[in-house]
Amino acid sequence: xxxxxxxxxxxxxxxxxxxxxxxxxxxxxxxxxxxxxxxxxxxxxxxxxxxxxxxxxxxxxxxxxxxxxxxxxxxxx
Numbered sequence: 001x002x003x004x005x006x007x008x009x010x011x012x013x014x015x016x017x018x019x020x021x022x023x024x025x026x027x028x029x030x031x032x033x034x035x036x037x038x039x040x041x042x043x044x045x046x047x048x049x050x051x052x053x054x055x056x057x058x059x060x061x062x063x064x065x066x067x068x069x070x071x072x073x074x075x076x077x
Contacts (some may be wrong), residue, residue: 030074037057037068038053038067058077
């Protein structure tokens with residue numbers, strides 16, 4: 001579960017080095033919106049890092065929930 005929360009923290013960031021360096025976290029609502037999608041579609045890559053999880057969510061965009069899709073879009077993903 002800890003890995004999922006860590007992975008979801010990336011969803012609050014744009015894919016810029018500066019944003020990652022600042023260590024920002026998504027809101028609790030943003031994390032909750034994507035938790036099930038990460039567990040369902042990206043479980044196999046959870047231990048491969050945040051960018052891999054983000055890529056997985058984007059690859060499965062047609063399958064993820066509208067709420068998680070909205071989070072990705074709100075962060076230009």
